[in-house]
Amino acid sequence: MPETPVLYVLNGPNLNLLxxxxxxxxxxxxxxxxxxxxxxxxxxxxxxxxxxxxxxxLIDWVQEARTEASALIINPAAYTHTSIALLDALKALSIPIVECHLSDPSRREAFRHHSYVALAATKTIAGHGARSYELAVQAALELAQERVVA
Structure with a gap:
């Protein structure tokens, strides 16, 4: 892990329209x-x-994070519920992974209740609006620090 923590914050489809x-x-x-x-x-x-x-x-960036990041924060948007390829890429990481969502998928349509990403994530933060990202950054930094100490 780099001396100064490097956090990758990756965002999936349609989040450019926030x-x-x-x-x-x-x-x-x-x-x-x-x-x-x-x-x-x-x-x-x-x-x-x-x-x-x-x-x-998105998968290329996850693979890049394997060697360049201290932790990964990912809001895969709709790929959360559909992408086994993304799950496979995430499972190759040894760094902490924080799944992040603005809304709470468990309180939305039934097809949003399953997360492939959660199968690889160290932690999931959802339902706090834009603050979800701040909480995810805090969690990622703490998890990365714990990893260095261990």
Whole structure:
């Protein structure tokens, strides 16, 4: 693990539309607002913040995090419920993985109740709106620190 923690914060499809798409569910913060929240919450840690609408790109970034990151925070959006390929990539990581969601999928449509990502995640944070990301950064930093101490 690098001396200064490096947190990868990866975001899946349609999260580029935050602030515009279904604000009653996802809130009014934009993805840029959420990135700023993550960077503030991370303190001196380095935050690599990315978003893609493409599953393969997301998987490439997860694989990159294997060697470059101290911890991974991921909001895979709809891929949470559909992507076994993403699960397989996450299972290759030895760093902490924090699954993050703005809404609480367990309180939404039935098809959102199953998370493939949860099968590989160290921790899941959901349902706190944009604050979910700040909580995820705090958790990721704590988990990465525990890993260094152990």
């Amino acid at each position: 602030g515009e798409r279904e604000p009653d569910i996802y809130g009014h913060d934009t993805l840029a607002d959420i990135q700023a929240r993550c960077e503030r919450a991370a303190g001196d840690a380095t935050v690599v913040f990315r978003q893609t609408n493409h599953e393969g790109v």
